[in-house]
Amino acid sequence: MSRNILETDGPEWVRRGVITEVQREQLLALYPPEANAIGLLPLLGSLLVLLSALSVVAANWQSLPELLRLGLLLATLVAAYAGGEYFRRRGNTNLGMGLVALGLVVFGVSIVLTGQLYQLVGYDLTGLLAWAVAGMGLTWLYRSRLLFLLTVIISGIVQGYNTGQLGVFSYLTAAGTALGLGYYWWRRPDALLGGVLAGGLLWQAALLINHLHVKITWFFIPAMLVYALGDWQADRPAGRALQGPPLAAAFLFTLGLALFGESDFYAGQLRAPPVPYLAALGAVLALSLVGKQRRGRLSGATDWLLLLPGFYFTGGLPLAVATLVVLYAYSGSVLLRAHQEQNPDRVTLGTVLFVLTTAVAYFKLTWGFFDKSLFFLLGGLLLLGLSWWLQRRAARTQATANAASALNASAAPKP
Amino acid sequence: MTEPLVSPLNPVPAAAPALPAHHRRWLLWLVAAQVLFVLGVAAAGYATAALGRSITLQTEPVDPRDLLYGDHLRLHYQISELPGSLWRGATLPRRKDAAYVLLEPQSPGDYAAVGIYPAAPATTGQQVVLRGSVQDVWRRGLRLRYGLERYYVPETMTRQMRHRRRLRVQISIAPWGQARITQVDTLGVVR
Numbered sequence: 001m002s003r004n005i006l007e008t009d010g011p012e013w014v015r016r017g018v019i020t021e022v023q024r025e026q027l028l029a030l031y032p033p034e035a036n037a038i039g040l041l042p043l044l045g046s047l048l049v050l051l052s053a054l055s056v057v058a059a060n061w062q063s064l065p066e067l068l069r070l071g072l073l074l075a076t077l078v079a080a081y082a083g084g085e086y087f088r089r090r091g092n093t094n095l096g097m098g099l100v101a102l103g104l105v106v107f108g109v110s111i112v113l114t115g116q117l118y119q120l121v122g123y124d125l126t127g128l129l130a131w132a133v134a135g136m137g138l139t140w141l142y143r144s145r146l147l148f149l150l151t152v153i154i155s156g157i158v159q160g161y162n163t164g165q166l167g168v169f170s171y172l173t174a175a176g177t178a179l180g181l182g183y184y185w186w187r188r189p190d191a192l193l194g195g196v197l198a199g200g201l202l203w204q205a206a207l208l209i210n211h212l213h214v215k216i217t218w219f220f221i222p223a224m225l226v227y228a229l230g231d232w233q234a235d236r237p238a239g240r241a242l243q244g245p246p247l248a249a250a251f252l253f254t255l256g257l258a259l260f261g262e263s264d265f266y267a268g269q270l271r272a273p274p275v276p277y278l279a280a281l282g283a284v285l286a287l288s289l290v291g292k293q294r295r296g297r298l299s300g301a302t303d304w305l306l307l308l309p310g311f312y313f314t315g316g317l318p319l320a321v322a323t324l325v326v327l328y329a330y331s332g333s334v335l336l337r338a339h340q341e342q343n344p345d346r347v348t349l350g351t352v353l354f355v356l357t358t359a360v361a362y363f364k365l366t367w368g369f370f371d372k373s374l375f376f377l378l379g380g381l382l383l384l385g386l387s388w389w390l391q392r393r394a395a396r397t398q399a400t401a402n403a404a405s406a407l408n409a410s411a412a413p414k415p
Numbered sequence: 416m417t418e419p420l421v422s423p424l425n426p427v428p429a430a431a432p433a434l435p436a437h438h439r440r441w442l443l444w445l446v447a448a449q450v451l452f453v454l455g456v457a458a459a460g461y462a463t464a465a466l467g468r469s470i471t472l473q474t475e476p477v478d479p480r481d482l483l484y485g486d487h488l489r490l491h492y493q494i495s496e497l498p499g500s501l502w503r504g505a506t507l508p509r510r511k512d513a514a515y516v517l518l519e520p521q522s523p524g525d526y527a528a529v530g531i532y533p534a535a536p537a538t539t540g541q542q543v544v545l546r547g548s549v550q551d552v553w554r555r556g557l558r559l560r561y562g563l564e565r566y567y568v569p570e571t572m573t574r575q576m577r578h579r580r581r582l583r584v585q586i587s588i589a590p591w592g593q594a595r596i597t598q599v600d601t602l603g604v605v606r
Binding site: 062070073074077078081085103107110111114115116117118119120127130134137138141167168 | 438439441442445446448449450452453454456457459460461463464486511550560566567569595596597
């Protein structure tokens with residue numbers, strides 16, 4: 001609840017006798033007005049001053065003596081950290097953490113600019129690796145979500161630069177991200193951080209697959225390892241968030257396979273050697289299943305339907321049909337579980353996936369047979385009908401959930 | 416309402432307590448390490464120029480359009496592509512292998528490759544060794560990368576870079592193997 005609602009609707013509640021005036025004041029006291037609104041003007045003012053200083057320096061950067069440039073970079077670095085610590089101690093946490101994050105960014109900029117100053121680029125990876133390591137150190141030190149997010153992004157940038165510009169993959173950066181940040185998330189589970197961490201790890205896994213020039217389906221081995229980690233996490237929402245990106249990747253991949261997979265040229269790029277690939281995937285599956293079983297969530301094993309290696313079917317219709325079956329099985333299982341758990345959000349998700357799959361299936365299987373106008377008419381009708389039916393199911397689920405919560409609420413005051 | 420609120424309902428995070436003393440010490444170390452790292456990068460650059468041996472290399476003509484997209488030029492040296500006959504290893508090199516190129520001064524003062532080795536070779540007299548990595552191998556030659564392919568162009572030089580020119584690049588090679596560009600001169604315009 002926000003203070004705004006209390007302020008605007010509170011008098012009305014008092015008038016209707018929902019709460020008394022005293023209770024309204026007590027409630028208001030629970031949500032003190034935010035203090036930083038007053039601090040905004042000086043903040044904006046100093047930001048403008050800072051920007052002007054920045055543009056003066058940037059415009060004359062080339063003509064400044066080397067040592068002065070180095071001194072400016074280091075002074076900014078130290079000032080940002082010191083300012084961050086100062087404001088944190090005064091209780092201004094957000095501003096403080098913002099400045100610490102700025103310090104981390106300035107560290108990266110300093111490494112790059114100093115390298116340019118002395119024409120040092122080369123095959124030297126340590127420079128940017130140090131940036132990611134500094135981010136991890138600060139994340140652990142401050143236990144800060146902002147720094148965690150920043151470090152995931154920095155590691156992704158470092159890895160992208162390594163593979164793109166220097167032509168090497170830094171295994172140390174990847175391992176650092178997975179272990180340093182992964183362990184942090186493991187100890188302090190958090191949904192947002194889980195999603196971002198999984199996204200960052202998948203990005204690095206994709207860069208690795210691209211760098212090694214191996215078949216792209218190998219991507220799903222590290223991706224599903226990330227997924228399996230989510231199974232072992234005791235905190236359910238955080239685990240689910242970590243599993244989101246790998247599942248989204250697998251779903252999109254299968255959807256793409258259904259759409260474009262019939263040409264053997266594309267499918268040929270996908271087929272990793274079956275024995276090692278399936279063995280590796282099986283090992284990850286086992287790891288995931290043991291995790292699910294330990295945490296009593298074996299019903300979630302249906303997620304693995306997306307990983308059925310349909311792409312080993314050769315050519316044309318069998319492949320399209322196989323992938324469509326997989327997609328239907330998956331989105332159907334999401335819907336089914338959502339109805340069982342009576343979880344409205346997941347019902348929506350399942351509905352979207354189901355409709356998406358149906359659209360692809362219709363597009364794939366009937367394009368050749370129908371006159372085009374009839375195709376669009378029937379397709380539209382099919383989607384409308386399907387969404388109507390699914391909405392009705394969703395509404396029913398919602399109603400049951402509401403009734404259950406109402407029942408709980410009315411039962412609650414009893415001893 | 417003068418007493419502080421300790422209700423679990425309170426959605427406004429309480430002011431974060433200042434870091435405990437040992438955390439503050441860790442922070443100091445971390446910031447000091449970052450400052451030292453940046454200083455180390457600078458010192459490595461400075462020392463490479465001050466203590467290294469200076470050689471000059473010629474580049475292939477440089478495309479000035481690079482400068483439209485950024486502040487650096489992509490340099491392609493004459494020793495970036497070398498004939499396979501210079502390879503002195505027992506087995507053929509593969510991509511990403513290290514390669515040590517033995518250089519000798521030729522008549523106009525620029526250095527040229529006389530051999531490519533899988534490990535650092537011994538040098539005599541005027542010879543120097545430049546470390547690189549193998550980028551590509553084909554039947555008759557090798558493409559190598561030295562980490563010197565990028566030159567951040569100072570503004571004073573930008574005006575001279577309107578045309579395709581060959582460049583003469585002065586490189587300093589430190590005793591510990593690190594190399595950096597110390598100076599770049601433009602040669603004749605290539606039509």
